[in-house]
Amino acid sequence: MERINVNCDYMIYSDEEKKSALECLENSDSSIFVGNTVSNFEQKLSKYLNVPYAIALPNCTLSIYTALQVLGIENGDEVIVPNLTHASSIYPILMSGGKIKVFDFEPNSYYYDLENIKKLITPNTKFFLACYLYGMPLNIEEVKKICDENNITLIEDVAQAFGTKVNGKYAGTFGKIGCYSFNDTKMLRIGEGGAIVTSDKDIYEKVEHFRHVGEVFNSTKQSSVSSNTTYRDLLFNGLSNMGKGLNLRPSPITFSTGLKRIDHIDDYISERRKKLKIYFDQLSNLEGVHFIKNFDINKVEEYGPIASWILLDNKYYDRNRVILGAMNMGIPVGSFNYNTISKNDYFSNFITNKGDNLINSQYVRDNSIFLPLYETLSLDDVDKISKAFAYVINNYCKDIEIFDERGYDEEINYFDGFYLMRKK
């Protein structure tokens, strides 16, 4: 089979989005106070997710940090986190003085091992950070139950799962706070950006203060970002501070494209689901090639997938040989760039249950391969990728050119979390 060629322009802005960015500039909507662009985006986001409050922030990492701060994390508090997640889930905990306990997944799955979680709880456990991966759901209802029973505050890191639902309710709306990312590898991609959502008015107000250096109008004690006052009031009564704060004001120009993209996000999501189904139909019957176990084709309408998750059986395949074959066939392919938290050189220093052997999350990390779903990929491209991937698998045991290391001498591009080898 010949090497394939697929569309690689993974990020394009529509005319409507470009126009919105221009309008934002023309209206000088970039004042120190959050202007209409950001507040309109926030309203659309809260409506979409069916949650009372949404607050835009510069990115998801800072959203998680803000969440921990406004929810009152203190030095030495224990935070339970999955053993496999992005560094951005972990740094905010460390920067807040928290201690980490890591838990494992169910075998071949992103679902959490609930019994493992229960064993980690102590009187010092204050937070649980649930982190969704690649748009797959979690057993979040069970996790929430455990948190509620043990007085643990649940925060959701939904960076990778915008639009994913669990039993009809959006991921990110189960805990006290949900934290989203809008960077260029995510579902709702606007360059950089993040948001917090919550149903709790008190938390909402704290986040409002926090993102604008803790400032409130002295006369009303309302956030100087979201509420109005007169210059006369400001001049005579000035500002005050209500608690912790930083400058985490979002940039209106970035959110100006998101303001339009969010109107069409359901179309983007449903296109990705179609692509996911093609991969599933064409690849899931191959020997030793599995979709992650908690993937259920009958529930695909609940997923907001940002990649197709394939788990190779390591009894049949060496993951890196399959990657090499796929790259030589011209397939954009991805794997977990980051190791598990327990195997991370830096993070492992802060884990209090260091000795635990978390084999399931390690197996998933070591044997996963991702295939792309980005919006500019046509259904034909997806079909080509599926066929080329099947060719790699079907010829895995043969000594043919695609498994030749020569490929690594060629140019490798990285985009949207995927690697693509181009002929130089």
Ligand SMILES: Cc1ncc(COP(=O)(O)O)c(C=O)c1O
């Ligand atoms: C699970 C997870 N959490 C948090 C983040 C951080 O998002 P951001 O880049 O918006 O800070 C990422 C980004 O890749 C992520 O994958």
